[in-house]
Amino acid sequence: MENIKHFLGNFFVTGEPMIYMADVAIVLVSLGIIFVLTYFKKWKWLWKEWLTTVDAKKIGIMYIIAALLMLFRGGVDALLMRTQLALPNLHFLDSQHYNEIFTTHGTIMILFMAMPFIIGLFNIAVPLQIGARDVAFPFLNAVSFWLFFAGAMLFNLSFVIGGSPDAGWTSYTPLAGKELDPGVGENYYLLGLQIAGIGTLATGVNFFTTIIKMRAPGMSLMKMPMFTWSVLVTSVIIMFAFPVLTVALAMLTIDRLFDAHFFTVAAGGQPMQWANLFWIWGHPEVYIVILPAFGVFSEVIATFSRKKLFGYHAMVFSMVAISVLGFITWVHHFFTMGAGPGVNSFFSLSTMLIAIPTGVKVFNWLFTLNKGKIQFTTAMLWALAFIPNFLIGGLTGVMLAVAPADYQYHNSYFLISHFHYVLIGGTVFAAFAGLTYWWPKMFGHILNERLGKWAFWVFMISFNVCFLPMYLVGLLGMTRRMYTYPAGLGWTSLNLIETIGAFGMGLGFIIMVYNIYWSARYGERDTTGDPWDGRTLEWATTSPAPEYNFAHIPTIQQVDDFYYMKKEGRQKEISKAPYKPIHMPNNSGVPIIMAVFFFIGGFGLVFEWIWMGILGGIGVLACMLYRSFETHDHHYIPVDEIERTEREAGRFS
Amino acid sequence: MSNEHTQAHASEHTGFPWKHVIGLVLSLILTFAALWCVTSFAFSPALIVTVIVILAVVQAFVQLFMFMHITEGSKVWQITAIGFGAFIAFCVVAGTLWIMLFAL
Amino acid sequence: MAAVTNHNNKPYEPLEYSTEEGSLRIFGFWLFLAADMVLFACLFATYLMYIHHTAGGPSSKELFEVKDFMIETVDLLVSSFTCGLATLEMRRGNKKATIAWLIVTLILGLVFIGFEVKEFTGMVQEGATLQTSAFLTSFFILVGTHGCHVSIGILWMLCIIAQLATRGINAQTARKVFIIGLYWHFLDVIWIFLFTAVYLTGLVL
């Protein structure tokens, strides 16, 4: 009995009123969802239309919903941290709790918010932009999503069961090793990321193949939309960076679970090797989340300037350059680990070089605006605000790249500010811009512009209020990951301002969520499929697009061909009868079941119940085996169904 | 390209699999050459390691071209992907050793 | 589906490339291999870093037996050859020969795994375990990851043999034979580097 009590006491996180509240909330929300689904008899619909779907557009929506939820979770984490830091010597959170919170904040924001958000946009836009019916491997795409989801859920579970990781999103050894961190928290980090990471790797392969092999006839590489280009380049980075994460996580897992010595000092391991491997992945990772953002801005800025993108070729080459250079700059994250002046000089230089292709892009955006007819829509505002905000982040990045100066900035709030400027001013702004821009394509209605603009201004201004003072407080010697700080160091007022800014961002986020709710009910419906007078193919089909995307695959003649199609009246050919049956992949329950097994196995390994890990592994293998022997995984959409769909959209001719 | 391609396949369709046999013989020769370098010479370790790494790279090419049909399908992209992968692999190994062991 | 331009103008096209799905998957698999290469690179880098971090435990010179690893190497090289022959026979439409060569490959694979298990258990009995030193940790995981790949290859090959036997050679099974071939040859390439960087280098340094 005592044993069981002891076990349960450790199993469920106890002793924190906030966590009990969360427990109750989770149970209530789950029950609520189950009740609603049952009451409205939606279980079958949910399973058939969503959980088993292999349609990239729906998978994209699921990614984005999950990402928004994670933004909320990460954002609440951020607000808790900011509350604790608002004034010196506060006891709102204790040290352990604070440590867990910044760890989950960073990990969730980067891996379970930024990544799935942009991957969601890949799924929504890329197949449509290249005139394909789906991605190259729709089944694998569903597997990727569900692995991400299983990984994210496993990671979030740590909050209520067993305890959260507390060694930072960078999880440096030896602090994250078993000796100094014996709980299960780090295991959650390792396995959650591992599962999600495998899914991401598959996404990279999937989108690279899709873009290389499935473009509409006539669309040579240099005629692709810029967002598609950014996804192509990003896929390359994913394919070559994520294996490194896989290995690093596996190594630390083996260290922790089987007492091996990759990173333990005791038997000759080098803790620094973790930092090395982590950043070999970690630096390319930040370009994984920023390049698609660049792609989104290229689309939005060109569309709302009502002209072609300036310097198309330079835009492409600069992205390729960034992706290659991005692989040889990783040491700038540990200049201060004493790898020697030769190493530091080399990596300083390689890092600074990235400013050049990035600058090329910035100036090309500016000159896309030039001679344009600029429309200040919500999406455009996010894109415009990106330029100065990201510039500040990028330039402070270059300052960090100056190795001897970095000895003074490293791990200070100067660094914190740098990366929030690029991550929020770049990636998050792009996520919001892309969301507003493609929202009609996803759901068939337009987000309210007035609310959207309010959200924009509140969020954008608060963002600067929150993060600009951090540069200063960093130079005044405040280091990151301090759960509290003494008074009298000149940090107090700056921290208070930051906290006010953070809550302002929360307000902006609430307005945005309200906008989603409002627009779903009352928002303007998009009947044309082309609400922005777009330039690329995704606007050539209905909103939302039918399962098969296009009744006929268009033939492409130039960059921004849809714009010219509309001019020349060619766009009607896409939906013109007669039709032919269309070959589409079948839905499948295997991906989600497989993810469940991953989850089970992962959960088992978190608690070092090896049998359960093996059980999960066997389940996964069984799913693969089942899939390998499956033959009928495609179907044809008959002509009359296509006719019906096109007629309902008013496109039949 | 397509000409050479057709011929290669023609010989695959009938007759003795010369290409494969040559591939096997080459890889065996390269393997034993490497072993021989290691067991029979007293050169500096650096030199020996350099030589056997070169032999290994040559052998990788033998596999890629004799057995793996890398020149079929999307030839250019496949070679690029493997090439870029090799570049990254090199950066990882060389970079790590430089940073962790020979930091100057 | 969207047209794939690469193959249409070729005079001869192997069966495995004949469907769009087939050619997409083969391409995707090449990408996977490229990524897997980077995965191994990390393990190699770590191993090379730790070559001398033996923490008082046995060193490479004490552990590696020339005869053992040469047998493993030759075995794997020959299996790569027989696997190539399987692909060849598949392209000739010769189902029986394809299956036969695959079985030979599979047996060679099993022999390889057998030797590796023997090598590992031998080491463990001598007290050289995963937990002994950073050197041995990285050795076991590097070589073991390759062994794991081979084992998965064996299971996978079994599935493919079963499918070939029941369904014969068609666009789908041809693709599978081709892809397992790629995988197998790739593991051979990785082994060559293991042989060089771990075993031979272990004798030198």
Place this chain on the structure above:
Amino acid sequence: MKKIGLKLFAALTLLLVALTGCAADNQNVLNPQGPVARTQFHLIVWSFVLMAIVVLGVFIIFVVVLVKNGKKNNPNYDPEDDGNVKLEITWTVIPIIIVILLAIPTVKTTYDLEKPPKTAEAKTPMTIVVTSADWKWIFRYPEQNIETVNYVTIPADRPIKFELQAKGAMNSFWVPSLGGQAYTMPNMQMSLWLQADHPGDYIGRGANFTGKGFAHMQFNVIAKSDKDFNKWVQHVKSTAPRLTEEKYNEILKPGTVGRMTFSSTPKDDGADLDMSGMDMGGMHHGKH
């Protein structure tokens, strides 16, 4: 809407400037108190100037472009305008020049900082071994045979070679007023040169997260004139207790402690490095 934003921005900037004035000056990167920090400060200013040029350029273009083209009917509207080789070369070349201007002093300083800072008279450097433990800083004076915890006294105007190591988690030894940081790592000794111009009390801090007590890992660097420093050493020698092995091990246990002073060191230096039974190859970074 936009105007409000701008006004807010301006007000904020003013506020920030005002706030810098009342900051504590004994841990301010922007107020260097020694040659190392000064070198770094100059580099920071130089990089800031270069970045400011870029900011200015981009902001001006940004505003001009928005003002010119934000009108409903733009007479310059040209939907086919999509490139200009001259412009593109310009904005590739100028950043290249800026990067070169930044890279040269960067590399030079990187190498310079490996060497002891220059002093007025050629003074011999002093070595202090720094150990970060969970969660306190331990300083050992091998020459004086003294040990202190959570504060370190140094002679001013003399190069100090801090030899850094860690027990437990990795930390980073940072004294913003005197110069940039370097990691303390278990089994990997590094060294960091610092020097204070004048006597003074400077705050230092662990900069790399080490768990629960991390936020409390603050220490003071007290620089004294040579004379006062010697006096302090004498004082410690005559009044402070000895540091026994037991006491040392007790200090190493996870937890926070106040300042401590000891008139001896428990063990010899090298044995402390936790190098038990391993061939470390080239892993002594500070010594390269």
